[in-house]
Amino acid sequence: MIIGERKSLEEIRKMIGGYKRVLVVGCGTCVTVCLAGGEKEVATLSSALRMAAKKDGDGLEISEATIERQCDIEFIEELREKVEQVDAALSMGCGAGVQTIAETFSEIPVYPALNTRFIGRTEEQGVWTERCAACGDCILHVTGGICPIARCSKSLLNGPCGGSKDGKCEINPDVACAWQLIYDRLKALDQLDKLEEIVPVKDWSVSRDGGPRKLIREDVRL
Amino acid sequence: MPEDKNRFSPKIAAFCCFHSAYLAADSAGAMRKSYSDGVYIIRVPCAGKVEGLHILQAFEKGADGVLILACPQESCHYISGNIRAKKRVDYILRFLEEIGIEPERLKLFNLASNQAPRFVQVVNEMAERIKDLGPSPIKAGVIGR
Numbered sequence: 515m516i517i518g519e520r521k522s523l524e525e526i527r528k529m530i531g532g533y534k535r536v537l538v539v540g541c542g543t544c545v546t547v548c549l550a551g552g553e554k555e556v557a558t559l560s561s562a563l564r565m566a567a568k569k570d571g572d573g574l575e576i577s578e579a580t581i582e583r584q585c586d587i588e589f590i591e592e593l594r595e596k597v598e599q600v601d602a603a604l605s606m607g608c609g610a611g612v613q614t615i616a617e618t619f620s621e622i623p624v625y626p627a628l629n630t631r632f633i634g635r636t637e638e639q640g641v642w643t644e645r646c647a648a649c650g651d652c653i654l655h656v657t658g659g660i661c662p663i664a665r666c667s668k669s670l671l672n673g674p675c676g677g678s679k680d681g682k683c684e685i686n687p688d689v690a691c692a693w694q695l696i697y698d699r700l701k702a703l704d705q706l707d708k709l710e711e712i713v714p715v716k717d718w719s720v721s722r723d724g725g726p727r728k729l730i731r732e733d734v735r736l
Numbered sequence: 737m738p739e740d741k742n743r744f745s746p747k748i749a750a751f752c753c754f755h756s757a758y759l760a761a762d763s764a765g766a767m768r769k770s771y772s773d774g775v776y777i778i779r780v781p782c783a784g785k786v787e788g789l790h791i792l793q794a795f796e797k798g799a800d801g802v803l804i805l806a807c808p809q810e811s812c813h814y815i816s817g818n819i820r821a822k823k824r825v826d827y828i829l830r831f832l833e834e835i836g837i838e839p840e841r842l843k844l845f846n847l848a849s850n851q852a853p854r855f856v857q858v859v860n861e862m863a864e865r866i867k868d869l870g871p872s873p874i875k876a877g878v879i880g881r
Contacts (some may be wrong), residue, residue: 523834554789558831559794565874566835 515544515736518551518628518658523562526604529625530563533601534573537592538563538627539615540580541607548642551606559606559627584611590618595618597622606705625708633664650720650727656708658699666693671716673709745774746800746866751790752861753783755813757805759849762870764856772863774800783807783844784817788828795837798875800864803859804844811848818846836873840865 520526520728530536538560546552560576565572579596581612584607597603597619605612608630616624632644647664653671654661663669667677674693676722677684681694700706738797752758758779764771776799783806784785794802804825825844831838843865845858 523831552785558792562831563798565792565796565837569836569873593790673810674769 515547515633515681516610517548517634517644518545519631520550520555520559520628521608521626523559523566525620525626526543527557527566530574530602532736535577535600535602536563536729537574537579537593537596537600537603539584539603539605539607539611540578541584541611542580544582545607545611545628546580548636549640551608552568556606557581559604563679585619590614591691593619600642609729648717648721649716651717653716654715656711656713657696658703658705658708659696659719660692660699662692662696662708665690665695744865744867744871744873746772746802747798747878748772748801748859748862748866749778749788749794749799749803750775750803751778751780751783751785752805753807753817754815755777755783756807756811756849757845757847757855758879759765760805760847760852760855763850763852767852769852769856771859774863775859782812782814782817783821784812784814784819784824786821787823788824788831791828791842792831795832795841795874798872799837800869800872801862803840803862804842804847805855805858806844808846808848838869838873840869841872 516567538556540546540553540556541553542552545555549555556578560578562572564576574587577596577600579593582590583589584605586588593615602620603615603619603624604627605615605624606627607615608628609626612624612626633646633648634642634644644664646661647669648655662671667683667689668675670693674691678691678694681691683689697706697709700708750757752761758777761777779785781796783804784806791802791804804820804821807813808824809818812818822844829839829842832842843862
């Protein structure tokens with residue numbers, strides 16, 4: 515899922531400063547699961563914003579809404595009635611959610627309340643780690659299910675660098691060396707021979723190299 | 737102008753764990769021990785049930801202070817609810833700071849069910865602290881002017 519983290523209240527207040535009626539929009543998908551922008555977080559941020567405004571004597575009216583997914587226009591449409599009654603919207607979704615709301619409702623400014631951090635997984639409650647860099651050309655089948663693009667600090671494709679020590683990365687002793695993990699995993703699977711295969715150069719044109727990406731599937735288009 | 741300290745009666749929302757502080761408060765009543773008026777006891781099944789949103793909403797609805805009264809360390813009925821409560825209070829303290837609410841207005845204490853006198857002491861001391869601070873800046877809406 516996409517992992518997000520709330521911006522500081524100071525930064526958020528600066529963004530919405532000057533607006534009298536603001537809609538705080540949560541997203542019921544990834545950011546709900548990572549406890550950054552779901553219904554509960556919307557209520558918490560709204561309460562904090564109301565109090566901060568009251569403290570400073572600002573007349574701020576906050577309304578709240580949480581939709582299933584901010585990156586799907588069919589759910590965004592549910593917001594229309596509420597959007598018509600505000601001066602600005604504050605999205606607690608990921609960057610895709612913020613932009614989808616902004617594209618749908620061009621009459622009001624839409625601001626991000628979160629920093630979209632990475633694609634990752636929950637290690638334990640309250641701990642999330644990066645797992646995928648969305649490079650567009652998955653090689654997990656040759657690396658034992660461990661991604662060197664996302665998890666090696668240098669995104670190396672041909673083994674560990676000199677900074678690998680005792681299975682840890684030189685950037686931080688808490689960070690595992692992805693290539694050590696790959697080696698250990700392939701050894702356990704008795705697939706170390708995979709590391710000796712000559713593989714073609716990775717196709718980076720499907721990553722960010724080709725500009726903003728677009729995927730079209732004619733078979734499912736209406 | 738701040739209200740006269742002697743006239744100001746702070747409103748304190750006290751989230752009391754049913755297995756400890758709530759029983760202590762009940763005993764304090766049975767023992768006819770008086771404590772500061774304006775203390776609103778909210779019974780919760782465990783201090784770990786109190787979420788950050790509950791604390792913020794207490795302030796938003798007019799509390800001058802909020803108390804979280806949890807079981808003593810190592811004695812939580814649900815093993816670690818009191819530890820979770822402490823972590824949540826620490827998180828919300830940072831949030832309160834961002835909002836501009838003094839951190840002294842939110843306190844967590846651990847006390848056992850048989851500590852009625854300590855319950856009285858804790859709420860009275862909290863009331864005194866809040867009296868010194870004055871009404872909540874949210875209620876007054878004057879800070880920064």
